Amino acid sequence: MNQNTDSIPNTVRLPFEIIDHILSFASRRALFNCLVTCKAYSDLAKSHLWRHLETAVPLFDLLGPTKYTALVGCPKISWKFNRNPLASQWETFAHYARLVKTIAPNASSDPDSWFIKGTTDRIWPEAECESYMALHRDWQRNGHRDLRRDMPFDPSISVGALQTLHSIPIEFAGDQVLRSIPNLTPNLQHLDFVFADVKATSPWAFVPFLGPKLRSLSLRFCVGSVDTAPVAACMIGSFRALARALSFPQSTIESLRTLEIRTVRSGAFPFRSSEVDAVFLELLSHCSTVRELHYTPRLTQHDAFLSTIQNHLPNLASLSVCIEDPSNLASFASRLALVRPEIEELHLSHQYGRPTALSTLKSLLAFRNLRSLSLFEAPSSIFDSSTSAPQMWILTPDLLAQLSAAWPNLRRLSLEPNESVDVTSFAAFRDEKLFGELEELTIALKADRLYHNGALVQQVDETVIRPLRSLKMLSMRTPHEYGGLPPAMWGWFLRYLGPSGMKVYNNGNRLI
DSSP, rough: TTTTTHHHHHHHHOOOOHHHHHHTTOOHHHHHHHHHHHHHHHHHHHHHHHHTTTHHHHHHHGGOOOEEEOOOOOSOEEESSOOOOOHHHHHHHHHHTOOOOOEETTTOOOTTTTOOOOTTTOOOOHHHHHHHHHHHHHHHHTTEEEEEEEOOOEEEHHHHHHHEEEEEEEOOSSSSHHHHHOOOOOOOOEEEEEEETTSSTTTTTTTGGGOTTTOEEEEEOOOOOOOHHHHHHHHHHHHHHHHHHHTTTTTOOOOEEEEEEEEEEEEGOOOHHHHHHHHHHHHHTOOOOOOOEEEEEEEOOOOHHHHHHHHHHTOOOOEEEESSSSSGGHHHHHHHHHHTTTTTTEEEEEEEEEEOOOTTHHHTTTTTTTEEEEEEEOOOOTTOOOOOOOOBBBBOOHHHHHHHHOOOOOOOEEEOOOOTTEEGGGGGOTTTTTTTTTOEEEEEOOGGGGGGGEEEEEEOOOOHHHGGGGOOOEEEEEOTTTTTOOHHHHHHHHHHHHHHEEEEEEETTEEO
């Protein structure tokens, strides 16, 4: 390669657009290698490296050094800038901020991890760790013994740092202040903002990243404590800030299509649900462009929610919602069908430890355009104490025939009720005309009775398993003392499945 030219087309005889497209598939390591190849490749590599950021910290680093301070009355540490950034630093910041299209944690990270990194949090520098631990020990000596509540978090962005970014005081007393907040990332399309420490991170810390090209916004609130009042306060503040950003006349946020509200370990969120729901519904009244809505906290105001999406979300095509009491699932689904029967993707969950009524499936027959359906219990939490004796679901041929006729376009089906599905229900799939478009099936199986006293009890014959070969993916969740299907059962199951190009998973582990 000619090292004396910065012209990519002249060096490899390919158009610039082709090189740019090829680099879009390159690994980060390959892109880093391109940084030291030549100026032209370096510029291209930078544009790709800056397109996706896991946090906003690389942008903040362009504005100069930072320092750490303790929050008053709280064993938390925040960070702020040493001084106001120079004009040249703001220019560099603006150049790279225009390249950013996504700010989100790595897709491979567990979305429900307790220790996911906050979007505006810095990693603890080694030199600061001892001073923090000394502060933490002093806090405990003063009588604060709840280590779970006071667990060390990475330093959160301070109000002072936000003031530097906004160049104005952070007060949401009126729309005029919010209108003057600059958009830091004008080309950002997807923002997955994580509040790792809800006590220390300002509820409106995500607002500066909102812009005219934003299409997908996710707000994730980590519940790291039995005391969930700070989580509720952070959620309420965030909802109100976003509502203001969307509602004032000069708002440039006109392309928002996906809105997701997620609480990590939502089973630990029992307090102030009605108040949170009320503010969330007020927010939805300003979200007329949203097509996909995902809300994982437990929804308590069902009627108000249905009225809101009927009046303010005319384009809604995908909905995920968690109902606290599974006995209300069927009635909620029936009323939802009256309001939005054209929904294409529907994901319903309920509180952990309570039985899921099989009749819920029949209440979903009115959704004729479904392409994806999930019905499951919310993930368990150490704070959940309610339990019930599970009763198996049995999927009969008549029931599956009704579902198949109602959902001719269904491609993905996930059935993970509290009770699990009897493994003999596979017999109901013998009719090859069922679900002609179905590609992915996820099912929670009650398979324990097929493995008794260390010996297989073969109650499912070859004709039961083989019709499933038309699927592209079969994922099974099988509660068992060994963590899933016993190894001996794997071979038995695969033998009766026969030759297939289908991917088969058990409890996340791929079998074939």
